[in-house]
Amino acid sequence: MSKRLRLSPQTLQVFETFLQSPKEWRYGYDISRDTDLKSGTLYPILMRLADHKLLETAWEATDPGKPPRHMYRLTADGLRFAREELRGRIGRRASRPALGRA
Amino acid sequence: MSRALQFASRFLHVVVKHLPAESQPWGRAILREMDFIQSPWSLLSWSIGGACALFVYSVRLQLSTFFQETLGDIKRSGPKQTIVGLLWGLGIAGILLGSCVLGYSALLHIPRLQQRWDRVIDAGLIFLLPEAAYLLAISQLWPRRRSAAIGILLAAAILFTHVVFHHVAHI
Numbered sequence: 001m002s003k004r005l006r007l008s009p010q011t012l013q014v015f016e017t018f019l020q021s022p023k024e025w026r027y028g029y030d031i032s033r034d035t036d037l038k039s040g041t042l043y044p045i046l047m048r049l050a051d052h053k054l055l056e057t058a059w060e061a062t063d064p065g066k067p068p069r070h071m072y073r074l075t076a077d078g079l080r081f082a083r084e085e086l087r088g089r090i091g092r093r094a095s096r097p098a099l100g101r102a
Numbered sequence: 103m104s105r106a107l108q109f110a111s112r113f114l115h116v117v118v119k120h121l122p123a124e125s126q127p128w129g130r131a132i133l134r135e136m137d138f139i140q141s142p143w144s145l146l147s148w149s150i151g152g153a154c155a156l157f158v159y160s161v162r163l164q165l166s167t168f169f170q171e172t173l174g175d176i177k178r179s180g181p182k183q184t185i186v187g188l189l190w191g192l193g194i195a196g197i198l199l200g201s202c203v204l205g206y207s208a209l210l211h212i213p214r215l216q217q218r219w220d221r222v223i224d225a226g227l228i229f230l231l232p233e234a235a236y237l238l239a240i241s242q243l244w245p246r247r248r249s250a251a252i253g254i255l256l257a258a259a260i261l262f263t264h265v266v267f268h269h270v271a272h273i
Contacts, residue, residue: 029148038147038148039132039149039155043132043156043159047128070130070131070135
């Protein structure tokens with residue numbers, strides 16, 4: 001399933017944010033602030049990751065009388081996939097010849 | 103500024119209210135985050151961006167359900183029956199369009215109509231009337247004879263494309 005996932009630089013940014021504290025639940029607005037992504041970019045990524053079962057979601061009841069808040073964290077598959085992808089990207093970047101250098 | 107705030111909040115509330123059931127959790131999630139945003143412009147941007155994301159997600163879900171249902175129907179009824187249904191739908195659409203073209207040709211024999219209402223008759227009989235009839239037929243046939251409805255839908259799309267190309271070429 002995860003093979004068909006389109007990995008944009010923004011998705012990788014979201015992965016990086018989740019990997020900073022893999023077990024911690026994150027709120028949408030916090031991820032948006034950490035990544036500098038607007039809601040119109042961030043939520044389609046979260047929706048896609050959840051559809052591919054790479055992201056788990058939960059509702060957190062905060063203040064009484066207020067609606068619960070949606071939280072997100074990567075699933076075990078998501079963590080594995082994110083780590084592999086980020087490692088792969090870094091590896092590819094390192095093996096690329098540096099143009100212009102003597 | 104407060105108007106922008108009010109607009110942002112109301113806009114997203116209305117969008118979430120009209121979302122299909124499957125997209126509702128995401129809608130409520132985006133809406134709830136607005137309680138934690140301080141800057142009015144960030145709120146406005148959050149609201150509009152969120153609405154766009156929800157719209158695209160809902161359309162994607164609806165389309166995927168539509169294709170899955172249609173594929174399921176085709177698998178259930180078998181390819182032979184599906185092709186027969188499609189041809190049947192295309193045939194009905196062809197007869198309907200043919201009748202409209204005949205009606206159009208008959209009306210063109212009336213000189214007064216030809217001079218004054220030529221364009222209106224042209225657009226009405228060759229495009230609007232058949233397309234309206236197609237849509238009506240599709241809505242009626244969709245629950246019972248889906249392959250025939252898809253045939254008519256195909257004809258409607260072909261006619262629409264033809265008219266668009268015709269106008270683009272003659273402008």
